[in-house]
Amino acid sequence: MPDDLPAIELVHATKRYGDTVALDDVSMRIAPGEFYCLLGPSGCGKTTTLNLIGGFVPLTSGELRIEGQQVNDLPPHKRNVNTVFQNYALFPHMSVARNVAFGLEMDGVKGPEVERRVDEYLELVGLLALKDRLPQQLSGGQQQRVALARALVKRPAVLLLDEPLGALDLKLRKQMQVELARIHRQVRTTFVFVTHDQGEALSMATRIAVMDAGRIAQEGTPQEIYYQPADRFVADFIGESNFVAGRPSQGTDGPVLELASGERVALPAATASLATGEEATVMVRPECVDVGLEPPPGPGWAVIRGRAIGVSFLGDLTRVTVVTAAGEVVASRPHAERSRAAALGSLLDEEVSVWWSTAESIVIRQG
Amino acid sequence: MTAQAGGPVPGLPAEAHAGSRGAALGRLWPFGPAAAVLLFLFFIPLAIVFVYSFWTVQNLQLIPTWTLQNYLKFFQTDTYIRTFLKTIIMAVLVTAAGIGMAFPFAYFLARYVSTRWQRVLLLAVIIPFWSSYLVRVYAWQAILGEKGALNWLLMQVGLISEPLTIFLYNDVGVFIVLTYVYFPFAALSLYSSLEKFDFTQLTAAQDLGATPLRAMRRILLPQVRPGFITAMIFVFIPIIGEYLTPTLVGGTKGVLIGNLIVNFYRGGAFPAMAAASFIIAAFIILLLVLFRRYLQLDDVVTKL
Incomplete structure (x- = not known):
């Protein structure tokens, strides 16, 4: 974290609704200019966090600082x-330009300055040509842009976005992700983005806080969250995961995980410190797993035998589901050549091996 | 939705828009009964009354004289003018009080109450319509009278030691009862407008720097204006013609213009009655024209 004043700082923040704890002693620091994503399933506390920062619900205990100033009350x-609201909450009786101007007028900005800034921010979101339209004459994606311009025109310290892409169809959502990332780079405002869509979080955020049951399960860059999930919840929530459970022990070529079947799966060398005999779980991403009739020779591979019970051709890749002694393992293989797709297809119902480089194994806590 | 203009209307048989006059008339027949009712029970009686307003009465006989005397007399007689003005003031006050009470009620209902309870509370507002207007106004006599429930309550609480007579058989009584009678109209009109309002807009306005009051004025009020106009029309206009309530709880002091017209009628002064009626009608039409000009009556009509 940089040393300068955080844009947002939560210190032991707790929010209770009666007996329900929506936010449980959460602390976070969001640096200026970050694109910070609050990610989690519904009811995890992400929207509550946003509402606390926006001032729409009061804190039960703890402290909230915006640019170093305590703003609890x-x-x-x-x-x-x-804030960019989930349903945009545009004012239907005002034109696009008047919507954007509203915040400036509330601040007492007057005359040509209002017009200049409204134009500037409508230009930023690419809607200058539609400034005299009414909101209901715009498409969902355009309304979204108006909401963005309306919030940004006030040059806030922090822009809050509450699942703003949720109402858009998939293609538009992808476009808006790129667009939001561009706008963020251009205005350099701190963005705090709430979503339950991991793809959105991974593609746009500079940092992600994965939330669960009112707490932060893990905080980190998209790559950290994806490749070093702190616990099973995070690993499960972000992307797809294979879990292999067993007891760690010392094999001839280094540490191994002994499965219930007696099979031994190589572990990364760095995990030698795992307590022998205690149950441990290893996670590996499907795209790191390869599958075939015979595993490659040599050390450095974690290998499990099994039977291929499902092969799904998805165009750019094939997913092979293999039942092993450690449960189902999914291998997701891209097709560099089309012959590869046919080869994978022929594995259905065969006795196969799945394997991956031990470097891709992540030993995780049970979450 | 107007893209279909000129083309065949979907869902109608082809002959229906073939353009022949017979077919067009054929389509209009469902209007027949309503048109007949409107013609025979409204327009024709109205025309008769309109004609009467230019006639005179001598020895209880109507004489077709074609004079403006009846109208002039209305405007030259102090009592008539005062009663008319009082009626307008009463209508303004009751409209203000009705909307003043109905707005917080409808706002609370639309914003904070679950859909299920909204229905229950709306039903509670509508239930009085299931009983006779007359019965309800009589009930108010029992509440407001010298030995009525209100006096009993005030004495029990100890606010007064002697029963008060200020609630009944005067303008206060008329005001109270009219406010009660017209509250549901105001509440329902405002509710139907507020119920469609997206209250996150108020949150958004505050997020953008508006105080709660300013958010209300700049964002909510302009959007629920049709509801206000509907409420005003439904309350103000019927009160101008109110007759029963002032008769029952107004006594001699609480007379409104409607009572005056009935008195003309009973006294056989049909031309005076007709002229007074048309003065009221003209006044209301004038108001509606103004409303239409400045307050977008079109919206109201579509909302109804």
């Missing part, structure tokens, strides 16, 4: 943060 209209 500051009402929403006095906070230097603006």
Whole structure:
């Protein structure tokens, strides 16, 4: 973390609704200019966190600072943060330009300055040509852009985005992800983005906080979250995972995981410190797993035997599901050549091996 | 939705829009009964009354004289003018009080109450319509009278030691009862408008720097204006013609223009009655024209 003042700082923040704890002693620091993603299933506390920062719900205990200032009791209209709402909440009786101008007028900005800034931010989101339209004359994606311009035009310290892409169809959502990332680079405002869509979080965020049951399960860059999940919950929630459980022990070529069947699966050398005899789980991503009739020779591979019970051709890749002594393992293989797809297809119902480089194994806590 | 203009209307048989006059008339027949009712029970009686307003009465006989005397007399008689003005003031006050109470009620209902309870509370507002207007107004006599429930309550609480007579048989009584009678109209009109409003907009307005009050004024009010206009029309206009409530709880002091018209009628002064009626009608039409000009009556009509 950089040393300068964080844009947002939560210190032991707790929010209770009656007996329900929505946010449980959460602390976080969001640096200026970050694209910070709150990611988690519904009810994990991510929207509560956003509402706390926006000032729409009060903290039960703890502290919230915006640019170093404690703002626990500051009402929403006095906070230097603006929100893009899930349903956009555009004002239907005002034109696009008047919608964007609203926040400036509330701040007492007057005359040509209002027009200049409205134009500037409508230009930023690519909607300058539609400034005189009414919101209901715009498509969902365009309404989304108006909401963005309306919030950004006030140049807030932090822009809050509450699942803003949720209402858009898949193709538009992908476009808006690229667009949001561009706008973020251009305005350099701190973005705090709430989503339950891991793809959105991974593609746009500079940092992600994975939340679960009112707590932060893990915080880190998209790559850290993806490749070094802190626990089973995170590994399960982000992307797809294979879990292999067994007891660690010392094999001839280094540490191994002994499966219930007696099979021994090589572990990365660095995991030698795992307590022998205790149950441990190894996670590996499907795209790291290869599958075939025979494993490659040599050390450095974790290998399990099994039977291929499912082969799905997905165009750019094939997914092979293999039943092993450690449960189902999925291998997701890209097709560099089309012959590869046919080769994978022929594995159905065969006795096969799945294998992966031990470097791709991640020993995880049971979450 | 207008893209289909000129083309065949989907869902209608081909002959229906063939353009022949017979076919067009054939389509209009369902209007027949309603048109007949409107013609015979509204327009023709109205025309008769309109004609009467230019006639005179001598020895209880109507004489077709074609004079404006009846109208002039109305405007030259102090009592008539005062009663008319009082009626307008009463209508304004009741409309204000009705909307003043109905708005918080409808706002709370639409914003904070679950759909299920919204239905229950709306039903509670509608239930009075299931009983006779007359019965409800009589009930108010029992509440507001000298030995009525209100006086009993005030004495029990100890606020007064002697029963008060200020609630009944005067303008106060008329105001209270009219406010009660017209509250549901105001509440339902406002509710139907507020119920469609997306309240996140108020949150968004505050997020953008508006105080809660400003958010309400700049964002909510312009969007629920049709509801307000509907409420005003449904409350203000019927009160101008109110007759029963002032008769029952107004006594001699609480007379409104409607009572005056009935008195003309009973006294056989049909021309005076007709002229007063048309003065009221003209006033209301004038108001509606103004509303239409400045307050987008079209919206109201579509909302109804």
